[in-house]
Amino acid sequence: MNRTFLFTGGFVATMDDTVGDFADGAVLVDNGVIKAVGPASEFHGVDADVIDAGGGVIMPGMIDTHRHTCAAILPGVGADHSLLQLINNAFVRYFPPMSADDLYVTSLVGALEAIDNGVTTVLDCCEVCKSFEHAHANMQALVDSGIRGFFSYGMNDEQYPGDVAAGAPAHAARLADVARLHDTGTSLMQVAMGLSHPGTVPFEETETEIRFAQRRGMLCCSHTGATKHTVLNNGVRERADRGLMLPGHVYIHCPSLTHREWQLIADTGGKVSIAPETEMQMAMGIPPFRACMDHGVKVSLSTDTVHCGSPDLLSQMRLGLQLQRCLDNEKALDQGIVPTRIELGVRDALIWGTRNGADALGLESQIGTLAPGKTADIVVVKRKRAFVPSSYPLGTTVLHANGGDVDTVMIAGEIRKRDGVLVGIDLDALRDRAKQTFDRLNEEMSKLPPEMSEAELDELLVTTERTARINFARAYLDASSDGRSSWRSDPTV
Numbered sequence: 001m002n003r004t005f006l007f008t009g010g011f012v013a014t015m016d017d018t019v020g021d022f023a024d025g026a027v028l029v030d031n032g033v034i035k036a037v038g039p040a041s042e043f044h045g046v047d048a049d050v051i052d053a054g055g056g057v058i059m060p061g062m063i064d065t066h067r068h069t070c071a072a073i074l075p076g077v078g079a080d081h082s083l084l085q086l087i088n089n090a091f092v093r094y095f096p097p098m099s100a101d102d103l104y105v106t107s108l109v110g111a112l113e114a115i116d117n118g119v120t121t122v123l124d125c126c127e128v129c130k131s132f133e134h135a136h137a138n139m140q141a142l143v144d145s146g147i148r149g150f151f152s153y154g155m156n157d158e159q160y161p162g163d164v165a166a167g168a169p170a171h172a173a174r175l176a177d178v179a180r181l182h183d184t185g186t187s188l189m190q191v192a193m194g195l196s197h198p199g200t201v202p203f204e205e206t207e208t209e210i211r212f213a214q215r216r217g218m219l220c221c222s223h224t225g226a227t228k229h230t231v232l233n234n235g236v237r238e239r240a241d242r243g244l245m246l247p248g249h250v251y252i253h254c255p256s257l258t259h260r261e262w263q264l265i266a267d268t269g270g271k272v273s274i275a276p277e278t279e280m281q282m283a284m285g286i287p288p289f290r291a292c293m294d295h296g297v298k299v300s301l302s303t304d305t306v307h308c309g310s311p312d313l314l315s316q317m318r319l320g321l322q323l324q325r326c327l328d329n330e331k332a333l334d335q336g337i338v339p340t341r342i343e344l345g346v347r348d349a350l351i352w353g354t355r356n357g358a359d360a361l362g363l364e365s366q367i368g369t370l371a372p373g374k375t376a377d378i379v380v381v382k383r384k385r386a387f388v389p390s391s392y393p394l395g396t397t398v399l400h401a402n403g404g405d406v407d408t409v410m411i412a413g414e415i416r417k418r419d420g421v422l423v424g425i426d427l428d429a430l431r432d433r434a435k436q437t438f439d440r441l442n443e444e445m446s447k448l449p450p451e452m453s454e455a456e457l458d459e460l461l462v463t464t465e466r467t468a469r470i471n472f473a474r475a476y477l478d479a480s481s482d483g484r485s486s487w488r489s490d491p492t493v
Ligand SMILES: [Zn+2]
Pocket: 066, 068, 125, 223, 252, 304
């Protein structure tokens, strides 16, 4: 349907350095494409469906570069969890009882929750691909929600004993299913490769997955260097030594990476997704904003999982920005300097959550900014409970607003939320269905063994790390080295 919309009555934050911002601006959308952006005065009399921002901010749709919609049915269940507690509970208690239909409902809830919070594009990292039906159900939920992005087919195996067969044949069968699903991708929802968590499988499988994605031209992502003081989820050097750090790979979290590993990501055109809230909660390390920027890698943001954190990217912008300001300020204070300026601004945070996200997902030519010719993914944020106008709309958007202030959401020219309400969704029916799933999963979980003790979790960590060291070492199985380090055998030393 050819429809024309005019977003006006607010501050237009294009996030495009050439186009610039407009204090009283307008955005004209025709047939799903941004036709013009400029001062509102230039658009008087235009025949269009007018969307009045009511003094709010008109901005690009937010882009979440790592979200697990498969967690959406149990919000807050991990609010006080450590990483080990969350991972163990997720893979032992929360995910195993999920049927494919449960996962469909869960992911639909998660995707709609994202849209409701102004997220128009998501890299949805599925951790529950325990059958082909599950993977397809999650993909279908994303398609049905109308959100843009990627379904990341999580290749994790051996996580659901008795449900998914382990070993090479099962791995090959799952890859074949990834190919089948990849072929069904649409212009709005594509299929990405979610690597088996590095170190949890023989390195040959990691290599196979990366090469598979490379051959098919698929976006590829992995949780990487997610926790300090452990080899788990790292394997960056091993991937580099095998020529497996491919351009465009999305490395998720990264607080434990060394300078050399950051250089490897930067030099190979890697992308990074930071999840400030989960990283801070779960002792993963300090969210690596400074490391990212210092190595010339663009920061993109993720909500990760509503098992613990907030479902909205505005919160991640706020947490990330204020955390990094605190760290920068403290560095100066430690030197006896009282800072006279703050380096990072709210506009930087908005860029992390919009155009940098588009860059991370390889969609920068289509979305991420409000510029003529781009696809119309647009969000209006109104401060619904404010008593006075904003003195600095970008500031109040990042530092004051929440998902409830997201008034309008357009994805590819389609209105998905208007006047604060999701469009085209029978919300009562969805809530009923979600509650049934919630109740059933809790009933099933009540039959499972109790959660692991701290001692059991610690033992599990030791065992898993041992497996990871063995698996990473397999990257060098065909190496010619005799095992002696070169500086010892160099006679000149
Ligand atoms: Zn994750």
